[in-house]
Amino acid sequence: MSAIKYPVIIVNFKIYIQSVGRKGLELAKIAEKVSKETGVCIGVAPQTPDIRLIAENTEIPVFAQHIDPLPPGRGTGAVLPEAVKEAGAIGTLINHSEKRLRLADIDECVKRAREVGLISLVCTNTPEVTYATAALGPDIIAYEPPELIGTGIPVSKAKPEAVTAALELVRKINPGLPVLCGAGITTGEDVKKALELGTRGVLLASGVVKAKDPYKVLLDMANSCL
Amino acid sequence: MSAIKYPVIIVNFKIYIQSVGRKGLELAKIAEKVSKETGVCIGVAPQTPDIRLIAENTEIPVFAQHIDPLPPGRGTGAVLPEAVKEAGAIGTLINHSEKRLRLADIDECVKRAREVGLISLVCTNTPEVTYATAALGPDIIAYEPPELIGTGIPVSKAKPEAVTAALELVRKINPGLPVLCGAGITTGEDVKKALELGTRGVLLASGVVKAKDPYKVLLDMANSCL
Amino acid sequence: MSAIKYPVIIVNFKIYIQSVGRKGLELAKIAEKVSKETGVCIGVAPQTPDIRLIAENTEIPVFAQHIDPLPPGRGTGAVLPEAVKEAGAIGTLINHSEKRLRLADIDECVKRAREVGLISLVCTNTPEVTYATAALGPDIIAYEPPELIGTGIPVSKAKPEAVTAALELVRKINPGLPVLCGAGITTGEDVKKALELGTRGVLLASGVVKAKDPYKVLLDMANSCL
């Protein structure tokens, strides 16, 4: 377990077959290796059943992919913030485009994360939603236009003005709030461009998880952060 | 890991604070102890991040509390059947009253469970829904009137005619399909009554998880199965 | 308002721009005209705000597109069965592929529809789901493989064996329960084929609503029912 250092690269494992269990651990080990070699902070968001496996066997920051806005008690099948914390996660994604939450629940998730000591990273889809999310006081925002997710068309190149607009709106609420961007990020150049726009890092998934050589891709990306 | 033997007692850990992580493992160890002492099959359904911890450190059947009806791929925050299987679960609850699913998704979850080799245990709330669920071909059904869940008023005593009605409807579809009941089960007597009605066991939660002495309660229940 | 007579053609207006308000009424008038000319029963399912407009100004059967499984009371934004009944609907679609419901809610919707005197027409997506739905005791089932909806590839020709399988499963529960089919139906020939398979009619949408000449298409379909 370790804290976040910027710029940061966060790899979302989604529910790709390439990230299940032992394979997920291998991916996390690769991220750890690149992080140690370059000094760049690389976090991972494994599948929920794999959080403990990866947190116990690596030293990189582990995020849950989702928490539910519930207190302990009833809630069969829900992901309790306390449970991902005890399993070793230091933070959690909230409101990913594949797990959109109700506004009231994002508010509650951010509060629950704070309560149990998890870093809250809220995903957003438009500049306006990014602005609104900043008002909820999360620890990190990741702006990802959903139409680019998984396409290989990098948000940092395809929609630089939208990234800039989102950043400016966030600054009006809290100039110190770190904003990442994501969607279509597959190369070090995409990462570099994202940082040039003023983001503090990237959130990505298929670009690494489904890469032929995840080590090479991550190394390229990490080198672009230096 | 082991197969199911009837009568069976399945303990749903929900997201009770008493079942998080190490505490959940202790609960599972108690279930394992009672099972070994009495020879009665006792399964547990831990919180999703704890499936592997408990499956690797006990020899009792472990169920997921929920799976999502998705194939591997995109689906951040979802619970992939393959992932709970690899983490060591032998089955999964589906459609618990606290995680109700759409009919089309229950159908798909049952099929996905079969595909990856997980026992599907679908929860139902009325005799009609139990009848419908039988038609979907799951491995086990647990009938639980939601108004009694967590009350301590046992379904087997408060609604014996509803249990009987559900069993008769299931028999019209598949006489061999095991039906459990649940809701309000807190004593061995409740379990005994459930078996007398023709069920093959019980699904319960707070009666054990929140008990002062879970060992004592489970032992009483297991003895009622002999 | 009038009862259902088989074979029946039911036109779902969805939320097509071609079916909003006055345009929806025009479409319903066309359906009424064809129904009167041919004697074939044609029902319509207008947008929720248009139910009364169409029920008051035509004599064909009007269905709601959806009801919520709630009693009167709190439930802002929900569609109360009593309200669509008073607005003039004689029935309601339930669980359309674009408005999938939880199993427990379909059960409750069927019961609420019966309670207030609405015909319940439950949509299904697989033979297994059709079988399960029959167990819930609705008045009509419409089997529609979602992958064909809106494609113009008629279910009655592309998946005749699936339709037949669904019909056989329904018969095991209730031989008298009328089953329609839908998805990709755009011509009289598609309708004819559907009836030959043993269905009692069709549920369709774009084939009529988005047709250049809805009168001509509906007339062709109605003539195929004679």
Add this chain to the structure above:
Amino acid sequence: MSAIKYPVIIVNFKIYIQSVGRKGLELAKIAEKVSKETGVCIGVAPQTPDIRLIAENTEIPVFAQHIDPLPPGRGTGAVLPEAVKEAGAIGTLINHSEKRLRLADIDECVKRAREVGLISLVCTNTPEVTYATAALGPDIIAYEPPELIGTGIPVSKAKPEAVTAALELVRKINPGLPVLCGAGITTGEDVKKALELGTRGVLLASGVVKAKDPYKVLLDMANSCL
């Protein structure tokens, strides 16, 4: 149809049996009468199937209780913004506590409302959510702590500091954005207190719809606005 004038009283009909169809029209007529007698703007949010009935037969502002964030097309059972507009609504509630929406969908609903010319009134449940909602640029916000809805304990008296906090946060985004409050409002005094706190009116439901004498209650409330 008419525009909004502040202070405003908006009566949400929910799905109370007292507001179905003709009864809903009677309620709206009472609101219209009080509005004409006092000159205070009173709007109503009828059940979806009753929007046209009430819009065509009264001259007060009519709001939909909900719209879906969809374009015209597929979406059976959804409420199309264009359809409620054509039925005569001048605005719509969005994200009521009984119909909570995902953040991304609230953003889209606000944009869709603007596109078709509907006033967007977004409901919120905490000061933080109110702040976030202001960032989305709706036309009106109604802050309603859900724990007080339907209790008769007025938000304006039970939580004045929360209302004040919400108002201050909204001012940081847009000082001109009208904020209403709601929950537990049943008397003219409750309304008066709400206005003293700086709100521009109230959103209420049971206090009027379930009142023995809605005319008397509304008149008392309207007089408190003078």
